[in-house]
Amino acid sequence: MRAAIAVIAEAGYLKASFSRIAKHAGLSSTGMISYHFAGKDDLLAACVTEIEEITGAFMQPRIDAAVGHVAQLRAYVEANVDLVGEHPAEVRALIDLIKNAGSRSDAVNGRLALFEEHFRTGQAAGAFGTFDARTAALSFTSGLDAVVATAAADVPEPAELARIGRELADLYVRATAPESTGESE
Amino acid sequence: MRAAIAVIAEAGYLKASFSRIAKHAGLSSTGMISYHFAGKDDLLAACVTEIEEITGAFMQPRIDAAVGHVAQLRAYVEANVDLVGEHPAEVRALIDLIKNAGSRSDAVNGRLALFEEHFRTGQAAGAFGTFDARTAALSFTSGLDAVVATAAADVPEPAELARIGRELADLYVRATAPESTGESE
Amino acid sequence: MRAAIAVIAEAGYLKASFSRIAKHAGLSSTGMISYHFAGKDDLLAACVTEIEEITGAFMQPRIDAAVGHVAQLRAYVEANVDLVGEHPAEVRALIDLIKNAGSRSDAVNGRLALFEEHFRTGQAAGAFGTFDARTAALSFTSGLDAVVATAAADVPEPAELARIGRELADLYVRATAPESTGESE
Amino acid sequence: MRAAIAVIAEAGYLKASFSRIAKHAGLSSTGMISYHFAGKDDLLAACVTEIEEITGAFMQPRIDAAVGHVAQLRAYVEANVDLVGEHPAEVRALIDLIKNAGSRSDAVNGRLALFEEHFRTGQAAGAFGTFDARTAALSFTSGLDAVVATAAADVPEPAELARIGRELADLYVRATAPESTGESE
DNA sequence: AATGAATGAGACTTCATTCAT
DNA sequence: AATGAATGAAGTCTCATTCAT
Secondary structure (H helix, E strand, O other): OHHHHHHHHHHOOOOOOHHHHHHHHOOOOOHHHHHHOOOHHHHHHHHHHHHHHHHHHHHHHHHHHOOOHHHHHHHHHHHHHHHHHHOHHHHHHHHHHHHHHHHHOHHHHHHHHHHHHHHHHHHHOOOOOOOOHHHHHHHHHHHHHHHHHHHHHOOOOHHHHHHHHHHHHHHHHHHOOOOOOOOOO | OHHHHHHHHHHOOOOOOHHHHHHHHOOOOOHHHHHHOOOHHHHHHHHHHHHHHHHHHHHHHHHHHOOOHHHHHHHHHHHHHHHHHHOHHHHHHHHHHHHHHHHHOHHHHHHHHHHHHHHHHHHHOOOOOOOOHHHHHHHHHHHHHHHHHHHHHOOOOHHHHHHHHHHHHHHHHHHHOOOOOOOOO | OHHHHHHHHHHOOOOOOHHHHHHHOOOOOOHHHHHHOOOHHHHHHHHHHHHHHHHHHHHHHHHHHOOOHHHHHHHHHHHHHHHHHHOHHHHHHHHHHHHHHHHHOHHHHHHHHHHHHHHHHHHHOOOOOOOOHHHHHHHHHHHHHHHHHHHHHOOOOHHHHHHHHHHHHHHHHHHHOOOOOOOOO | OHHHHHHHHHHOOOOOOHHHHHHHHOOOOOHHHHHHOOOHHHHHHHHHHHHHHHHHHHHHHHHHHOOOHHHHHHHHHHHHHHHHHHOHHHHHHHHHHHHHHHHHOHHHHHHHHHHHHHHHHHHHOOOOOOOOHHHHHHHHHHHHHHHHHHHHHOOOOHHHHHHHHHHHHHHHHHHHOOOOOOOOO
């Protein structure tokens, strides 16, 4: 079962057949997988849930610790990039799953809606400037995924990860900053 | 043959089997496809090339017409979003191909390198601020793809496309802007 | 165990897998079925026996009450059709079992031999005319099953069942009647 | 393709898997069967059609040659039994297919409707007596199948087949004969 | 250039059965 | 008496590829 995640991380969504997963799990046949899960979708959904629990445990405290919309955006981005150092396989698998589940997945849509809402409330609070919250959410979640996926493909030192996270957060913070006046919140 | 592009656009990379393509092309057998192309990779590579020609014809003039690093970045982004209105099927197909080809594809790497180089030279010229060119290139190309893919899935009015393009370009321009002083170049 | 009969009646012999039966029986595993029965054949044979007891309890008294070969033939046919009104599920299941067990089953061969013997002794007693007892037995038992199966698929009113039974019995009685002379026995 | 019919005849509907058919046809894999037929249902439907052509070629002339409702009924029954001598495998296969297709099949319902209609028009013409046409049709088609199936399981001499056919036809003719008066038509 | 048939591998799923607990 | 996990086989189906015609 963790085998499924491992296989997706190693071989990718496309190659993650029941055979491969069964072999990785030390099972002698694919029958057991069908026995435990209603179908491939069910298995993959279970994997997503499992991974989200793991990643949430790592990221959520750091996000919650941040105060203010801008700081939270930065915390999210940096935590997500740092996550690669802790759970590279899970990250690889999740991003592959997200990529191939497309817009059907709750995982994608949930995060997208979260970002959009965060931008909107932040704009109302004066923490962010004027921009299309939806476009920003779309672009930044996907961009974040790409950076994370690249990092996960060949995991760098923690320091390098931290630097990348900071860089990326800088970009997003700058892109969403209020126009002219000084600080806010 | 254009059929392949159409099928990928409609059914997606995963479902784009030789059978499906042959049927869409009016061929009664998949043999012809294997006859013309060395294999599936070859066919897909040919599709990428074909689509890039089409999209290049639309985008390149607009990019070339822009003067200065910032304007070119904006031109690229806006042209790419507007492209959805002109060639939605090709855009859908190309993005699906890119997504599934991963980092093996020249198309991805080429564009990535192009962006990175553009950022670097722009920084040297003072057009852009200080940031990690590679991280920005990764994040922005993928973010752009996501916005474009979403637009292509349900093509909006040209005016709306233009607005989205402008919004996205604004974000990227702001994220990469020089720190304090006014204009440059 | 009654669950097996119910499942066969509802889903048919083909779909009556251990899983389905276990689920219908409120069992969480198929293991128990294998524990109680030597194999699938054993289970099905047990079902046949069980059903035959139930149907026998309904039919036998009516057959025994009839006097004379002709009356007994009529009683058997009519009782069998009326049985549908009392135990539709059991009837459905039994017929499905008979159909799929083919000529291996004792149930089929027993009834066939019974009919054949009944015709032969009836012919000797002058109750029936001249005809091939075996052919008649074969044709009439199967014909009876077909009528019963059709009735069991969509159970009609008791009155309608009685009518069908009478009609069918009429046909069989007429087909087996002595040539010219009047009554017999 | 004829292989499918042969396998059904030999091993029965239940065991007629693609593997078995492929092996019998000299094919190295089951892929070809799926290539030619949309699915199992499609293949079986094709078999039914094929067999019906063969049997129709044998039976139809003999039925058409008969004059009057009674003679046609007799001709149908006798031709069907004699058919076993000519095409035992096809007969075995068709009956197995009919048995397992149940009431979904056009083959079953078509013949049933044919018999029912024949009885009804014959009754109107005075060729048959008073009885429920539907019940008779159901019983006699199934009874005929049973006799034919038994004969096909262990094909007897042509003379014996002819005798069985005559016996069965006698039964059905007698069962459906007009009440008292002499000949008709 | 095109067809139609064939191949071999692999996909997901279901089944009857076994067994330790 | 019951559970839950495992097995191994078989089932239908799809795929990319090959090849004679």
